[in-house]
Amino acid sequence: MYVIxxxxxxTGKVIASTLLEAGKKVRIIARDTEKAKDLIExxxxxxxxxxxxxxxxxxxxxxxxxxxxxxxxxxxxxDYTAFQREHVNAIAEAMETCNVKNVVALSSxxxxxxxxxxxxxxxxxxxxxFNGIEGLNTLNLRPAYFMENTLSMIGMxxxxxxxxxxIKADLSFPVIATKDIADYAAKRLLALDFAGNNHxxxxxxxxxxxxxxxxxxxxxxxxxxxxxxxxxxxxxxxxFMGMGAxxxxxxxxxxxxxxxxxxxxxxxxxxEENTTPTDIKEFSHIFSYVFNL
Numbered sequence: 439m440y441v442i443x444x445x446x447x448x449t450g451k452v453i454a455s456t457l458l459e460a461g462k463k464v465r466i467i468a469r470d471t472e473k474a475k476d477l478i479e480x481x482x483x484x485x486x487x488x489x490x491x492x493x494x495x496x497x498x499x500x501x502x503x504x505x506x507x508x509x510x511x512x513x514x515x516x517d518y519t520a521f522q523r524e525h526v527n528a529i530a531e532a533m534e535t536c537n538v539k540n541v542v543a544l545s546s547x548x549x550x551x552x553x554x555x556x557x558x559x560x561x562x563x564x565x566x567x568f569n570g571i572e573g574l575n576t577l578n579l580r581p582a583y584f585m586e587n588t589l590s591m592i593g594m595x596x597x598x599x600x601x602x603x604x605i606k607a608d609l610s611f612p613v614i615a616t617k618d619i620a621d622y623a624a625k626r627l628l629a630l631d632f633a634g635n636n637h638x639x640x641x642x643x644x645x646x647x648x649x650x651x652x653x654x655x656x657x658x659x660x661x662x663x664x665x666x667x668x669x670x671x672x673x674x675x676x677x678f679m680g681m682g683a684x685x686x687x688x689x690x691x692x693x694x695x696x697x698x699x700x701x702x703x704x705x706x707x708x709x710e711e712n713t714t715p716t717d718i719k720e721f722s723h724i725f726s727y728v729f730n731l
Contacts, residue, residue: 439463440627441498443489443529444508445482446473448586449544452620453506453627454482460628465498489525495532504540504627505533509564513683518690522560530567533574540630541568542623545578545637547612548694548703555703556694557687569635577632581619581640582612582704585721588651592729595664602667604674604695607649611704614642615721618714639706643717651718658722659729671695 440457444450445466457464458480465483468474474484485498489510499505507529515521533541545561552562565578591601605611619640626632648666656664669677671692678688697703706712 439465439502441465441467441502441505442482443467443506444510444544445477446470447508448584448616449620449623450506450508451477452617453624455480456620456624457627458482462628465502467494467498490528492528492531495528496535499532499536499538502536502538504542504630505529505538506623506627507541507543507564507568509544509560513681513687516684516686518557518684518687519560519563523563526560526564526567530571533568534571538574540575540577540627540632542577542579542627543568544619544623545580547580547582547639547641547706548697549578549580549637550705551697551702554693555697556690556692558694558703559690565637575630575633576635577626578637579619579623579640580637580706581616582614582642585613585615585642585716585718585724588655588725589728592725595659595661595729599661600665600667601648601652601655602669603648604669604671604692604699605648606699607666607668608647609699609701610645610647611698612641612645612708613651613718614640614714615716618642618716622714639712640714641704641706641708641712642714644713646718654718654722655725658726 440462442450442454445454445468454464454466454477466477467485469488478484485494487494509522509525512521545565546558548555548558549561549565568576652664652666656662675688675692
C-alpha cells in the first residue's frame, strides 16, 4: 500500500493515478475533498487534512509500503523555513512511528546548500531529517526549475507585453515539466529499487535561457517579438507581495534567486538518467493553451 501526500498537486495526482492504474492500493492525503474526487472515484482512500497533523499521518502511514512526500507551499508564512520544518518533522515522526521502509520525497536542485538558499532551505533540512531515520530507504528527487513556474507570467504578458523576473536573461539553466517528475517518481515507487540514502537529479530535456523561453513562447502565442526583461530584486519583492506573498516569503524567494543567478543552484552534470523528455517547445503548447483560456 502506498501513501501519496500532496495528492491533488502537479506531481501527486499523476503518481497516485499511475499507481492506481497499476492495481496498487493507494491512500491519499489532501485538504480539499472536491479536488481529490477523481482519485477517490478511481479507488484511492482519502485521509483529509494537512501534513503537519501527526496523528492523521500516523493513521495514513500505518502499514504503508512506501510514501511519496511533497512539502506544501504557504505563500503567507511569516517564517517559510519554519513552516517547512513543521511539516517535515510531522512526516518524519509518523514514518518513524509506523516503521515506514521507503520514501520518495520531492526535493530540489540546490538542496545541497546548507544555508542562505531561500525557499529551498527547508528541503535541505528535509533530506537530512529523512536520511537520519534508521531503517528508512530514501530517494530524494532534486528536479530543476519547473516549467510551470513560467505560467505565472501570463498576466504580465497580457498587461505589459513582456516576460520578466530577477533571473538573468542570458543565464542558461535546466527546466523540467512536473509531469516528467511524476512519471519518474511513479516508476521508482513501483520498482522500489533503492536502498539506503539516495538523491536523484532530474534536469529536464536541456538547458535554456529566459530570453530563449520568451522567443519560443512568443511564437506559440502569436507574439514573436515577445521580450524578457530582468527585474531588480527590490521591484520583484514589491510585485510578489502584491500577489499575496508575505514579506518573509518574498525575501526567501529573492535569496534563492540570488544563488540561482550566481550559478550555485544548478551544479549537477547532465546524464542519461537525469535527463527527462519534455522540452520547452513541447511545453509551449501548454503555455499557449493557458494563455488563451
